[in-house]
Amino acid sequence: MNNDLISFAPRAQDGAALRAAFGRFGTGVTVITTQTETGPLGMTANSFSSVSLDPPMILWSAALRSKRHDIFAKAPHFCIHILAEDQGPLARHFAGQGHDFSGFDWQEGPHGSPTLAGVLATFHCETHAVHPAGDHSIILGLITHAAQRRGHGAGLLFDQGRFGTFVPQDPQ
Template sequence: MSLQSKRVANLSAPRDIDPSEFRNVLGHLPTGVVVLATTASGRPVGMAANSITSVSLDPPLIAVCAAHTSSTWPLLRSEQRFCVSVLAAHHEPISRQFSRSGTDRFGGISWHHRETGPALDDAIAWLDCELVAEHDAGDHTIAVARVLDLASAQDGRALVFFRGQYGRFVPTDLDQSRRESA
């Protein structure tokens, strides 16, 4: 599979943008929270991420962004395959655990093995992925991965990150009315 990068604009900004202001403004966009995990040197390794998105339906591709300072991303990259566990609303402590360095991130966590690596038992969805491309982008790496297999739970709500806080998705009354009339 061949992915190409094209420069479509000059990367110069119209003004100096403070990184904390940038983070604050983009924090107004809610994101899901996931754990990326693989087995490296016979042990499970993983990291939390909220910068993940669908890229393509055919072929099925996702993108995830990892900071250049991440000590876990190189381990995931070296294995070329990883499992994405979509965290449930009650997984805030797990997200925080997988965000800390220098700890046993899988300590006390219930998980099972999928073809591409460890999957959290009570996540609401799982994606088995294979890395197909990486692109340097500022202080992060954009990794594109092909989805090899996937599964989801029958119910549950996703953990959401919004304006620096965790929460959960709650449908609007309009959404509820549509479901009830269907």
Template sequence: MTLTVSIDISTYKKALSQFATGVTVVTCGSEEGPVGITANSFTSVSLDPPLILWSASKNSKRHDYFASTDHFAVHILKKQQMDLCFKFAKPNEGFEEVEWKYNSHGVPIFTNFLALFECSFHAKYDGGDHTIFLGHVNNFNFNTGDPLVYLKGQYLD
């Protein structure tokens, strides 16, 4: 049974914006080169096994790259990396602005990050206008610093 409630989307988005989130760039490899996308829909799911999730809009030009790959990486951005979140919000931009290298699975990995999670896909779920990507963490690393935080449509200083 599906219950459909009519809501005002802009008011709904405003209510959701009351929750502070970190900002990530998720990357994967493709035949055309490295792919990256800004995402703030990231959370831990399980410690045993180590699982995380993030979601991407099905309307994104980069969605299908992630939907068709076996591995990805989530980079939690530092406060000083706000420029990267704007670059990776646009298709085909961002990699020229950051030092990176491919890991053994062909996934682009930034050399500078607050935290990094290298994952293989555990599952992919339909989430309405988004796809929910559940990843099994195969490797992780972190550094010191403050996270880039997004709240009420703004980045916090």
């Protein structure tokens, strides 16, 4: 057994250790947007993954405790935005609240979902299915339109509670 590991049994009443262990997996950062009856809505998420090329599908997870969960779980369309390394303020903003789009450059995209400017890639989706998964819902999207930034650009990453970016190492 590896003596550098702290072993534990996850318990529902104390999720701090499990959250810390999950935090060891660095992820990319996304903002999900949709259009509602009262205007645009956004939400920061790092629980994004590609699922399939044929048909083109993605998934992301929304926490049940989020005030925005029900709106996104019922939305017929949404857009995933892959954030660039300099978009930490955008990620922090939509992590805290989702109705205020002032100060951010955006336009209406296919199916009406807001498309934020300056991101590395966008995936406009029709909601394909929503599955219960513990304290989250897994939202599957069928990609109807995708775009990516020309040229190169580093993505915004989230690791152990911090935003950062990938720093390439010299080959040895």
